[in-house]
Amino acid sequence: MTFSEKLLHYKNITEAGLERYTRFVPKKQEKLFEAMKYSLLAGGKRIRPVLTFEFARLCGGREESALPAACAVEMIHTFSLIHDDLPCMDNDDMRRGRKSCHRQFDEATALLAGDALEIYPFEILYDSVGYGVSAENTLKMVKLLAEYAGHMGMIGGQQVDTQFEGIPLGEKELTETYRLKTSRLLQAAACMGCLSAGAGEDKLKIAFEYGDKLGIAFQITDDILDVCGDTKEIGKPVGSDKENNKETFVSLFGIEGAKERAKRLTRQALDLLDGFADGGFLKELTVELLNRKK
Amino acid sequence: MTFSEKLLHYKNITEAGLERYTRFVPKKQEKLFEAMKYSLLAGGKRIRPVLTFEFARLCGGREESALPAACAVEMIHTFSLIHDDLPCMDNDDMRRGRKSCHRQFDEATALLAGDALEIYPFEILYDSVGYGVSAENTLKMVKLLAEYAGHMGMIGGQQVDTQFEGIPLGEKELTETYRLKTSRLLQAAACMGCLSAGAGEDKLKIAFEYGDKLGIAFQITDDILDVCGDTKEIGKPVGSDKENNKETFVSLFGIEGAKERAKRLTRQALDLLDGFADGGFLKELTVELLNRKK
Numbered sequence: 001m002t003f004s005e006k007l008l009h010y011k012n013i014t015e016a017g018l019e020r021y022t023r024f025v026p027k028k029q030e031k032l033f034e035a036m037k038y039s040l041l042a043g044g045k046r047i048r049p050v051l052t053f054e055f056a057r058l059c060g061g062r063e064e065s066a067l068p069a070a071c072a073v074e075m076i077h078t079f080s081l082i083h084d085d086l087p088c089m090d091n092d093d094m095r096r097g098r099k100s101c102h103r104q105f106d107e108a109t110a111l112l113a114g115d116a117l118e119i120y121p122f123e124i125l126y127d128s129v130g131y132g133v134s135a136e137n138t139l140k141m142v143k144l145l146a147e148y149a150g151h152m153g154m155i156g157g158q159q160v161d162t163q164f165e166g167i168p169l170g171e172k173e174l175t176e177t178y179r180l181k182t183s184r185l186l187q188a189a190a191c192m193g194c195l196s197a198g199a200g201e202d203k204l205k206i207a208f209e210y211g212d213k214l215g216i217a218f219q220i221t222d223d224i225l226d227v228c229g230d231t232k233e234i235g236k237p238v239g240s241d242k243e244n245n246k247e248t249f250v251s252l253f254g255i256e257g258a259k260e261r262a263k264r265l266t267r268q269a270l271d272l273l274d275g276f277a278d279g280g281f282l283k284e285l286t287v288e289l290l291n292r293k294k
Numbered sequence: 295m296t297f298s299e300k301l302l303h304y305k306n307i308t309e310a311g312l313e314r315y316t317r318f319v320p321k322k323q324e325k326l327f328e329a330m331k332y333s334l335l336a337g338g339k340r341i342r343p344v345l346t347f348e349f350a351r352l353c354g355g356r357e358e359s360a361l362p363a364a365c366a367v368e369m370i371h372t373f374s375l376i377h378d379d380l381p382c383m384d385n386d387d388m389r390r391g392r393k394s395c396h397r398q399f400d401e402a403t404a405l406l407a408g409d410a411l412e413i414y415p416f417e418i419l420y421d422s423v424g425y426g427v428s429a430e431n432t433l434k435m436v437k438l439l440a441e442y443a444g445h446m447g448m449i450g451g452q453q454v455d456t457q458f459e460g461i462p463l464g465e466k467e468l469t470e471t472y473r474l475k476t477s478r479l480l481q482a483a484a485c486m487g488c489l490s491a492g493a494g495e496d497k498l499k500i501a502f503e504y505g506d507k508l509g510i511a512f513q514i515t516d517d518i519l520d521v522c523g524d525t526k527e528i529g530k531p532v533g534s535d536k537e538n539n540k541e542t543f544v545s546l547f548g549i550e551g552a553k554e555r556a557k558r559l560t561r562q563a564l565d566l567l568d569g570f571a572d573g574g575f576l577k578e579l580t581v582e583l584l585n586r587k588k
Contacts (some may be wrong), residue, residue, distance in 0.1 A: 115408075139432055142416050162403075
């Protein structure tokens with residue numbers, strides 16, 4: 001398979017999995033399900049599931065054993081987008097080229113759809129056992145996902161991001177915020193892939209470090225795209241950081257300075273992948289994420 | 295220990311546990327932690343943890359083995375209260391005699407504090423293993439809590455409750471809504487207690503059925519208190535159901551009819567407890583919840 005074929009393959013099995021996990025609709029909860037599906041099946045890069053699948057493969061695991069974790073982490077990501085778009089947060093009307101969840105439905109439904117997508121992953125992870133993952137490793141995935149997504153991880157990052165909007169933090173603190181907001185969930189995705197394959201501490205350590213670098217680089221690239229990107233391609237208006245008086249790597253170092261830092265982190269992420277014999281696909285993905293236009 | 299002493303004991307160890315689980319505060323997430331603690335340590339009946347501890351004891355388990363599950367279920371309950379009070383949901387200014395979370399802080403912080411308290415439980419449940427619960431049973435607790443709190447349980451019930459406000463449902467549908475909204479989390483509390491003690495299917499079945507009856511009776515009693523209760527004792531204004539044109543057991547059957555139904559369910563719950571040799575405490579609790587003034 002070429003790089004693009006493999007990427008598409010991972011995307012397809014993720015979407016088939018998400019579809020299956022939201023197929024059964026009890027009559028009364030129909031609207032909640034619709035809202036969950038609306039946001040969950042709205043496309044997107046599916047980077048987190050791709051990381052889960054690929055790290056599982058690199059650790060000698062099977063695709064199906066990684067599927068519950070891949071779907072779980074994508075649900076957590078989707079929940080965070082839904083809540084992040086709410087009026088009391090970023091108040092975004094658009095997401096992925098169409099109306100955000102609370103715009104398509106209503107605020108209460110979006111709130112609850114986010115809540116539902118935040119907790120469903122922990123029901124789903126249980127399925128890993130049926131695919132041959134040990135109860136111990138499945139439980140480690142549960143703990144890891146909860147910790148990296150929670151107040152010490154992604155949600156903590158959202159709060160810092162919200163609370164300190166407009167307040168200059170400087171490079172070190174901004175990096176720490178990006179680490180919480182973005183790296184942590186990528187780390188969860190990568191580490192769960194390793195765990196689903198029964199990998200040891202050495203592989204987990206690489207996945208952890210890799211996710212850290214990738215996340216910060218990813219967020220800096222977002223900063224750059226908010227200035228240089230195209231509204232149509234991105235699917236939401238650009239320029240919002242400046243409008244919201246947000247400190248970013250671009251406001252701190254200019255476009256070239258931000259690009260330089262994203263490149264450096266990407267290089268570090270690529271070096272870490274040398275720890276795997278067959279890291280070609282992930283290396284290509286890492287570079288592609290740096291050069292993305294949306 | 296008398297009934298009251300035991301109830302206080304369970305309340306105290308729950309609060310000590312919750313305190314310990316929210317003690318460490320990283321500087322930047324201080325506000326988020328404050329909001330989490332504000333709602334988590336605001337008192338309340340702590341019925342769910344009490345059920346977890348007592349079912350664990352009835353199944354021959356140890357208190358400390360049930361502690362993570364007891365704290366976990368109380369966090370889920372608290373998350374649901376915080377989000378339920380938000381302007382886009384019930385828009386309640388008061389909770390447990392003081393300002394609701396978004397009134398004390400702000401909407402974004404309340405949203406994120408709820409999000410954090412929804413996911414932290416899955417990190418905490420991992421601790422059960424350290425107290426001698428098997429990985430298999432801990433994983434079963436994870437799945438059970440996620441399922442009963444999620445779109446097929448409590449969150450699903452919230453959505454049905456919100457969506458069908460003002461639309462007459464009739465007794466059967468209203469009972470089903472109460473089952474989702476209230477019974478499911480009580481069932482999770484009771485069943486996790488059994489699982490922490492390594493109990494078999496027979497005990498789990500009793501806990502499940504008991505939680506079902508208790509939850510519906512509890513919700514009907516809430517309906518009655520909203521008409522007959524005292525604002526000061528309850529800590530939030532009464533009469534809101536009528537004001538919001540909400541269908542309740544009181545609107546369907548009058549106060550006496552609602553009381554009769556709550557009593558019948560309580561009797562059924564009490565009968566189920568005959569399945570345990572030493573169910574005295576739980577029986578007293580069950581009757582007390584029926585006769586509560588708040």
